[in-house]
Amino acid sequence: MGKILSLKGVNWQRNGQTILRDFNWEVHHQEQWGILGLNGSGKTSLLNIVTGYQFPTKGEVIVLDRSFGKTNLLELRKEIGFVSSSLERFDSSLKFETVEEIVVSGKFASIGLYEVVTKAEWEKADRLLDRFRLTYLKGKPYHLLSQGEKRRVLIARSLMGDPKIMILDEPCTGLDIVSREEILSLLKEIVKNSYLLYVTHHIEEISKEITHILLLKDGEIFASGLKKEILNDEILSQAFNLSVKVHWEEDRPWLTVRNREDIKMRS
Numbered sequence: 001m002g003k004i005l006s007l008k009g010v011n012w013q014r015n016g017q018t019i020l021r022d023f024n025w026e027v028h029h030q031e032q033w034g035i036l037g038l039n040g041s042g043k044t045s046l047l048n049i050v051t052g053y054q055f056p057t058k059g060e061v062i063v064l065d066r067s068f069g070k071t072n073l074l075e076l077r078k079e080i081g082f083v084s085s086s087l088e089r090f091d092s093s094l095k096f097e098t099v100e101e102i103v104v105s106g107k108f109a110s111i112g113l114y115e116v117v118t119k120a121e122w123e124k125a126d127r128l129l130d131r132f133r134l135t136y137l138k139g140k141p142y143h144l145l146s147q148g149e150k151r152r153v154l155i156a157r158s159l160m161g162d163p164k165i166m167i168l169d170e171p172c173t174g175l176d177i178v179s180r181e182e183i184l185s186l187l188k189e190i191v192k193n194s195y196l197l198y199v200t201h202h203i204e205e206i207s208k209e210i211t212h213i214l215l216l217k218d219g220e221i222f223a224s225g226l227k228k229e230i231l232n233d234e235i236l237s238q239a240f241n242l243s244v245k246v247h248w249e250e251d252r253p254w255l256t257v258r259n260r261e262d263i264k265m266r267s
């Protein structure tokens with residue numbers, strides 16, 4: 001396979017406002033990307049373009065070697081796993097589904113289970129539960145799980161279809177430190193078979209599996225490249241309009257704010 005992902009000259013406008021401006025970005029083999037940027041910088045809009053839910057006003061999008069406009073997006077989407085905390089809006093309709101039913105439903109891209117499941121599919125769901133240390137939850141109704149458990153189940157679910165690209169959109173939002181670390185520990189498993197796009201506001205979630213960073217600011221790519229070259233004091237301070245310092249510990253970045261006066265100026 002050639003390109004995992006390629007955006008050339010991509011612009012996206014809505015109601016006369018340019019939301020994404022001149023995006024040029026390529027994802028190659030062996031690369032796992034973290035996507036960072038302040039609220040409103042364009043992260044969700046970018047994911048909507050990449051998954052074909054929005055069409056760029058201008059420019060070219062290629063995903064998994066397939067050019068948008070010339071490919072069947074429904075087929076392509078089967079190769080993209082997507083987990084976002086917003087998926088939890090389905091919670092209220094999932095009163096009775098068990099954990100394993102939720103996981104196996106990932107095969108059919110449905111949230112409930114409406115199709116006949118083969119023995120091989122149940123076995124695969126079991127293997128995923130095992131890989132993500134969720135077997136202890138088998139038989140339990142999904143709606144009774146903790147937020148952290150739900151996220152892990154949704155990630156396992158999205159791997160039922162063996163996606164080539166896995167998008168995690170702020171998967172740790174609202175989780176405590178233990179649940180967050182549990183989610184991060186799954187990345188090692190995910191990158192074995194999928195290319196990861198990991199969206200977050202929190203630098204410390206950029207774990208060692210992530211090799212590259214795309215940093216957005218005001219609807220533009222502010223910086224992109226190798227993680228160690230992008231995550232430094234100067235680039236992040238400029239991107240956030242806030243004086244920050246990056247500390248590396250155990251090959252993982254952490255951020256402190258240097259000048260609280262900057263925060264006062266912003267509020």
Ligand SMILES: Nc1ncnc2c1ncn2[C@@H]1O[C@H](COP(=O)(O)OP(=O)(O)OP(=O)(O)O)[C@@H](O)[C@H]1O
Pocket residue numbers: 014015019037038039040041042043044045046
């Ligand atoms: N469908 C739309 N119509 C009009 N404006 C939109 C639309 N979608 C997004 N926007 C605007 O585009 C900008 C970027 O929004 P987007 O949701 O992509 O940012 P984000 O980086 O994901 O933000 P957050 O971190 O808060 O989720 C915002 O100003 C938003 O109001």
